[in-house]
Structure formats: C-alpha cells, structure tokens
Amino acid sequence: MKRSVGPLSLLALIAALAVVGTAGASHRVNAPVKGSFKYCDNPTFPPLESKTSSGKVVGFDVDMANAIARLWKVKAKFVFSSFGGLLPALGAKRCDVVISGIFITPDRVKQYPAVSYMKTHRALVVKAGNPKSIKGPDDLSGKNVAVQASTKYEEYLKSLNDQFKSSGKDQMNLQSYPGDEDAIAQILLGRADAVLTQDTSGAYQKKKNPGKLAIAYLFPETDTFGIYYRKSDTKLGAALRSAIKTLKKNGTLKVLAKKQQIPVSDVK
Amino acid sequence: MLASFDKHIFWEALTSSPYWKGALLALELTVVSLAAASAIGFFLALGGGSRHRSIRGVVFFYSWIFRATPTLLQLIFIWYALPQLWPTFAGSWFKPFLAAFIALSLNEAAYMSEIIRAGLLSVDPGQELAGRALGMSRARILRRVIVPQAVRIIIPPTGNEFITMLKLTSLASVISLHELLTASQERATASFRYLEAYSAALVYYLAIVSVLMILQAQLERRFTWSSVGRRRRRVAAQAVPAVSHDVR
Amino acid sequence: MSDAVLRAEEVHKSYDGLHVLQGVTIDVGRGQVKVIIGPSGSGKSTLLRCLAFLEPVDSGSVYLERDRLSGLREKELAVHRSEVGMVFQRFNLFQNMTALENVMCGLVEVRRLKKREARERALEFLDRVGLRDKADQYPEELSGGQQQRVAIARALVMRPKAMLFDEPTSALDVELVREVLDVMEGLARDGMTMVVVSHELRFAHSVATSILMMDEGKVIEEAPPDRFFSSPSHERTKRFLALVE
Numbered sequence: 020m021k022r023s024v025g026p027l028s029l030l031a032l033i034a035a036l037a038v039v040g041t042a043g044a045s046h047r048v049n050a051p052v053k054g055s056f057k058y059c060d061n062p063t064f065p066p067l068e069s070k071t072s073s074g075k076v077v078g079f080d081v082d083m084a085n086a087i088a089r090l091w092k093v094k095a096k097f098v099f100s101s102f103g104g105l106l107p108a109l110g111a112k113r114c115d116v117v118i119s120g121i122f123i124t125p126d127r128v129k130q131y132p133a134v135s136y137m138k139t140h141r142a143l144v145v146k147a148g149n150p151k152s153i154k155g156p157d158d159l160s161g162k163n164v165a166v167q168a169s170t171k172y173e174e175y176l177k178s179l180n181d182q183f184k185s186s187g188k189d190q191m192n193l194q195s196y197p198g199d200e201d202a203i204a205q206i207l208l209g210r211a212d213a214v215l216t217q218d219t220s221g222a223y224q225k226k227k228n229p230g231k232l233a234i235a236y237l238f239p240e241t242d243t244f245g246i247y248y249r250k251s252d253t254k255l256g257a258a259l260r261s262a263i264k265t266l267k268k269n270g271t272l273k274v275l276a277k278k279q280q281i282p283v284s285d286v287k
Numbered sequence: 288m289l290a291s292f293d294k295h296i297f298w299e300a301l302t303s304s305p306y307w308k309g310a311l312l313a314l315e316l317t318v319v320s321l322a323a324a325s326a327i328g329f330f331l332a333l334g335g336g337s338r339h340r341s342i343r344g345v346v347f348f349y350s351w352i353f354r355a356t357p358t359l360l361q362l363i364f365i366w367y368a369l370p371q372l373w374p375t376f377a378g379s380w381f382k383p384f385l386a387a388f389i390a391l392s393l394n395e396a397a398y399m400s401e402i403i404r405a406g407l408l409s410v411d412p413g414q415e416l417a418g419r420a421l422g423m424s425r426a427r428i429l430r431r432v433i434v435p436q437a438v439r440i441i442i443p444p445t446g447n448e449f450i451t452m453l454k455l456t457s458l459a460s461v462i463s464l465h466e467l468l469t470a471s472q473e474r475a476t477a478s479f480r481y482l483e484a485y486s487a488a489l490v491y492y493l494a495i496v497s498v499l500m501i502l503q504a505q506l507e508r509r510f511t512w513s514s515v516g517r518r519r520r521r522v523a524a525q526a527v528p529a530v531s532h533d534v535r
Numbered sequence: 536m537s538d539a540v541l542r543a544e545e546v547h548k549s550y551d552g553l554h555v556l557q558g559v560t561i562d563v564g565r566g567q568v569k570v571i572i573g574p575s576g577s578g579k580s581t582l583l584r585c586l587a588f589l590e591p592v593d594s595g596s597v598y599l600e601r602d603r604l605s606g607l608r609e610k611e612l613a614v615h616r617s618e619v620g621m622v623f624q625r626f627n628l629f630q631n632m633t634a635l636e637n638v639m640c641g642l643v644e645v646r647r648l649k650k651r652e653a654r655e656r657a658l659e660f661l662d663r664v665g666l667r668d669k670a671d672q673y674p675e676e677l678s679g680g681q682q683q684r685v686a687i688a689r690a691l692v693m694r695p696k697a698m699l700f701d702e703p704t705s706a707l708d709v710e711l712v713r714e715v716l717d718v719m720e721g722l723a724r725d726g727m728t729m730v731v732v733s734h735e736l737r738f739a740h741s742v743a744t745s746i747l748m749m750d751e752g753k754v755i756e757e758a759p760p761d762r763f764f765s766s767p768s769h770e771r772t773k774r775f776l777a778l779v780e
Contacts, residue, residue, distance in 0.1 A: 417627035422617030
C-alpha cells in the first residue's frame with residue numbers, strides 16, 4: 020500500500036510545524052526532552068501512585084509528572100516497573116526518570132542523582148484498636164510484620180531483627196510482598212500485626228478501610244521522596260530542579276497534595 | 288559499552304547464605320511438591336479409567352480447574368482468599384512454604400495424572416490379562432506388572448515436570464517465601480550489581496537441573512530390562528509426548 | 536458327566552451388541568484334549584476366556600469340577616482362576632521380569648510361596664520346557680517359541696486342573712512352531728486336561744480326544760479326529776476343512 024506525499028499532506032505538515040513553533044514561542048521553558056519523557060513508576064503505593072479498578076494509574080506522583088510535562092510542553096509517559104526494578108530500568112534507559120514514592124538515600128544517590136520534592140514520615144500501621152499494643156519499633160519484637168519487598172522499610176526491619184537477635188529479644192516474623200497494599204492486606208486478613216510504610220500510605224489505607232486500621236507510631240525522622248535521573252543527563256537534572264522549584268512556588272504541588280489529603284507542609 | 292563483570296562480587300553472592308539457603312529451599316519445595324503431586328496424580332489417573340461415570344467426572348473436573356487457571360493465581364488464591372473464608376488460615380501456622388506446597392502439589396497433580404494415565408495406558412493390555420489368568424488381584428497386577436512398566440514410560444516427562452516445578456517455586460516469592468529468586472532480588476537492589484546478583488542465581492538453577500538430568504539418565508537405565516549389562520535401549524515408540532505447558 | 540473337569544452349559548454371551556456365544560455346551564473330562572477349530576468370529580477365543588473365568592457369561596453356567604463358578608464375584612473368582620491355566624496367542628509374558636521371575640510370579644503372588652521355594656519349583660518347570668538356561672533372560676531377549684514355552688511353564692507351575700490354549704502357535708514363525716507343539720504333545724501324553732483353539736490340524740489329529748467345530752457362536756459338530764477329518768457330517772465343517780487343508 021504505497022503512500023505518496025501528495026501536496027495536501029505536505030501542506031498539513033508545514034502547518035503543523037508552524038503551530039508547534041509559535042506555541043513554543045509564548046512561554047519558552049527550556050524543555051530538556053523532545054516531545055515526551057518516560058517515567059518509571061510502581062503503582063502500588065497510594066496515594067502517590069496506584070491503579071484504579073479500571074486499570075488507570077492515578078496518584079500524586081502521576082499528577083506531578085503531568086505537571087512537569089505541562090511546564091515543558093511535552094507529554095509524560097508512564098512506564099510500569101516493580102519497585103525493585105525501578106532504578107535498574109532507569110539504568111537500562113527504559114525510562115528517563117523515576118517518580119515512584121522512592122526515598123533519597125546515600126547509597127542510591129551514589130548511582131543516580133535525585134531531586135527532592137516531598138518530605139514524609141515513616142509509620143507503623145496496625146489493626147484498628149491496636150490489639151497488640153504496638154507503641155514503637157521495639158514493640159515489634161516477636162510480632163508478625165509485613166512489608167513491601169526490596170524497599171528501605173524492609174532493609175530497616177531486617178537490621179532491627181538483627182538488633183533484636185543480638186540483644187536476646189524475640190525476632191519478628193517478617194514477610195515481604197510485591198506491593199505495599201499486599202502488606203496492608205495481611206493486617207486486614209489477620210495474618211500480620213503491623214506494617215512499616217509511609218504516613219501517606221497509612222493515611223490513605225485508613226481512609227479506604229474505615230474503622231479497620233490505625234497508625235500506631237509515626238517516626239520522628241523524615242525521609243525525602245525524590246525524582247531520580249541518570250548521572251549523564253545533567254541538563255535533565257537541572258531542568259527537573261527548576262521545575263520542582265517552580266511548581267512549589269506557584270502552589271501547584273500544594274494543590275496536588277491537598278487532592279490526595281497529604282499534609283501540605285510535606286511539599287513546602 | 289560493555290558492562291563490567293566483577294568476579295569477586297559474583298563469587299560472594301554465589302557463596303552467600305541467603306543464596307544457598309534459598310536454593311535449598313527451592314529444591315526442597317520442588318521435591319516434596321512433585322512427590323505429593325505424583326501420589327495424587329496416580330489416584331487421579333486410576334480414577335480417570337474408572338468404570339463409574341461419577342468418578343471419571345470428578346477427575347475431569349479437577350483436571351479442568353487446575354490446568355485452566357494460572358499457577359500464580361492459584362498460589363495467590365490460597366494465600367489471600369482462604370483467610371477470608373476461614374480466618375484460621377491467617378494464623379502463623381500457615382506458613383508460606385506450606386501454602387506454596389499445597390498450591391503447587393494440587394496444581395501439578397493435574398498434569399501428573401495425565402502423564403501417569405498415559406503411562407498406564409501404554410502398557411499392553413495383554414499384561415493385565417495374563418495376570419488375571421494367573422489369579423492375581425487387580426491391585427497386585429498394578430503393583431507388580433503394570434506400574435513398573437508404566438514407570439519406564441513416565442520417567443522422561445516427569446523429569447520435565449521436575450524442571451518446570453523448580454522454576455515455579457520462584458512464584459512463591461510473591462507470597463513472601465524467601466527462596467532463591469528473592470535472595471537474588473534483595474542482593475541486586477541492595478548492591479546495584481544486577482548482573483552479578485542474577486547470574487549467581489542462574490548458576491544455582493542450572494546446577495540443580497544438571498544434577499537432575501544425570502539422575503534421570505541413571506533411573507532410565509535402571510528400568511531397562513535387559514540381562515546384558517549396559518545395553519542401551521530405546522524407549523518404545525508409543526512413549527508419552529511431554530505434556531507441554533511451559534507457558535506457565 | 537460328573538467327572539468333567541470343565542463344563543460349559545448353554546452359555547450365551549454378547550458384547551458391543553454382538554451375540555458372540557449363542558448357547559454353547561461343552562464338557563471336558565479328565566485327561567481329555569479337546570481341540571476347537573472354526574472361522575474367525577465364531578466365538579472360539581471368547582469361549583476359552585469364559586472357560587478360564589476371565590469373562591462373565593450373560594446366561595448359562597460354567598463349572599470347574601463340581602463347582603458352579605460362573606456366578607461368583609470377582610474376588611472369589613480370582614482364586615479359582617489360578618486352577619485353570621491359560622496360554623495366549625501373544626504369550627503375554629511380564630516384560631519387566633526375567634523368564635524365571637515370570638514363572639515364579641504366580642507362586643509368589645497368588646499361592647504366597649516363599650521366594651526360595653518358588654524359585655526351585657520354577658526352575659524345575661523351566662527345565663521341563665527345556666529353557667532352564669534362559670532363566671535370567673528377559674522376554675524381549677527370547678524368540679517367540681521360547682517365550683511361548685516360558686508362558687506354558689508359567690501356567691503349568693500352578694498345577695492347574697486344566698490348561699487352555701488360545702491359538703498358541705499362530706503368532707510364531709513357522710520354524711518355531713514345532714518346539715511349542717512338542718511341549719503341548721508332551722503335556723497331553725502326561726494326562727493334562729486341555730482345551731486348545733488352533734489351526735494346527737496335524738497336531739489336532741495326533742493328540743486330540745475329540746475335535747469341535749464352532750461357527751457363529753455355536754458348536755456345530757464334535758467328533759474324534761479320525762471321523763472328524765475323514766467324514767465330517769456338517770456342511771459348514773466340510774467347507775471349512777476344504778479351505779484349511
């Protein structure tokens with residue numbers, strides 16, 4: 020089926036280029052990417068990212084990615100990954116950035132730089148009424164604890180278990196699951212006593228399962244969520260930094276946070 | 288740009304405790320699940336040839352359910368759905384290994400029953416006739432004549448099933464079983480050395496399968512009925528084709 | 536006929552809608568050798584299997600000595616089956632056992648003899664059929680004639696009251712037929728009660744007490760060999776003999 024570039028299509032092509040050209044001319048934000056950028060995301064961490072029952076991906080991170088894209092006048096394309104596969108995918112160039120409720124930590128930054136965008140506290144989520152009286156991490160000794168696999172939460176709980184062992188206390192029965200929601204499900208099923216996750220996730224799950232869950236403990240230390248990019252993409256990194264700054268300044272992030280009932284102080 | 292391969296990191300992963308413990312666990316799960324599946328499958332196979340239609344119906348139903356649904360789904364169902372029906376399944380006695388064992392055995396039994404049934408059918412009907420003429424009961428004939436001959440036919444496809452089962456154990460990682468795949472994922476995400484971490488896991492899987500292949504060859508030789516030492520025999524032409532379901 | 540070893544009385548049997556045996560009556564006295572001939576589909580093999588209690592009959596009775604066994608249930612029947620030896624056209628030796636183990640099988644599994652005793656007896660019978668030196672060979676390593684002789688030994692070792700043979704030489708190459716017939720002739724001379732379905736007319740002529748002609752599910756003629764072959768009375772017998780000779 021041959022297609023010849025007739026005069027009509029040529030005319031249309033020129034017209035399109037003209038439109039693109041003039042559109043860019045009004046607010047020229049330096050778009051570091053052409054046409055679109057891909058972001059890797061693991062949609063199992065509401066309210067930052069999750070899938071609706073119809074399969075659509077929604078959440079704060081998705082909204083923020085789209086907001087950044089609007090700034091640059093490009094499109095943001097979602098790329099699915101397991102949580103443990105996010106950074107490998109970035110390294111393999113399956114995406115340009117990682118936006119997925121992932122902490123900025125020293126060991127990660129060594130491999131891939133990141134731009135921070137939100138502060139958050141870790142939380143221990145338990146069954147409503149806190150039947151096992153868990154008041155803090157030390158109370159986890161001897162309990163059944165569920166967590167999302169390959170996360171920093173899991174790492175922390177593992178080292179906590181080592182601490183318990185060396186101080187002669189009972190260790191936790193630790194179970195790890197592909198998704199954060201799978202771990203929460205174990206509390207609802209009665210299999211786990213506690214889940215270590217983020218306050219954002221805890222608040223969301225509490226809302227979604229009214230009367231069934233409670234936040235037993237909020238860690239005082241804060242973590243920071245970041246957007247990861249490859250070391251070699253210095254232009255992209257700079258653009259991300261300025262984009263986040265802009266979105267914070269013009270209140271966009273506040274609006275998006277309010278939408279998910281995330282405390283606005285987290286995105287100051 | 289060729290990625291570098293750090294032999295030292297690879298070796299460290301290969302010899303680390305989570306890896307060989309995970310490999311051992313995977314092997315353990317494979318062996319017990321396949322054993323249970325063969326036992327269940329044997330009775331299903333006998334039932335499939337029963338004179339009573341109701342028994343044949345039950346066998347057909349079982350086979351249908353377990354072969355038509357993905358193994359992963361069955362695994363997840365047992366772990367998540369059962370506690371919803373009966374809260375006792377949320378107790379700590381119901382460990383991931385137990386859940387995986389149940390799911391994998393029940394699932395695999397459906398496939399093993401087909402293999403065993405074909406093996407039993409492949410034995411010449413004259414064998415049973417001769418046994419009956421001597422006055423042997425049907426059970427005795429099965430045990431002394433039919434099953435030994437059927438075993439020869441089912442060894443190769445069963446070896447295949449062992450390999451499939453070994454790979455299926457990695458599915459149990461989603462219900463929090465800490466086996467080999469889990470170990471490699473944890474090391475990879477913690478160290479960012481994906482190549483070395485996953486290669487080490489590959490080596491373990493390869494090693495287990497290779498040992499299995501050697502054992503299978505030895506077993507096949509034992510079931511070659513020949514009085515002349517090492518005479519190699521080809522398995523009869525009506526050998527059972529491997530029940531193909533690698534898409535699992 | 537009270538001293539009949541095997542007796543079938545008005546036996547009817549159908550399967551798959553075919554009325555295979557249409558009222559067959561036959562009795563075999565002690566030491567008698569009855570040879571059954573007839574075209575294929577006449578019901579000869581089926582009759583033999585009914586006489587061996589391998590198949591139930593639809594109506595009529597089958598007796599072993601004085602016992603009416605045809606109505607018994609499977610479990611009780613199994614024991615009596617070992618008292619009637621059966622030799623098949625395709626030998627049906629157990630492939631996963633040596634010749635010796637094949638012959639021992641019935642003694643160990645049915646008569647519950649100790650292995651050592653069973654082995655001694657089995658060797659004796661293998662010797663009788665001239666195959667003691669093949670004791671440790673597997674069936675697939677033996678010729679057809681050898682396999683059939685082992686099959687005969689396997690049935691004989693149970694000391695059955697009667698021996699049934701279903702076309703024992705039909706599956707053998709011509710040069711191997713003689714060795715089997717020799718064994719069977721020896722058995723007849725030793726006074727074994729036998730029923731043989733066969734096309735080997737010379738064999739029939741030399742050992743049979745009487746020859747039966749079967750056609751379409753019925754026994755249409757029975758006579759001692761001389762009379763049977765020289766002056767058969769039935770039209771169909773004459774036609775069949777003309778074809779076969």
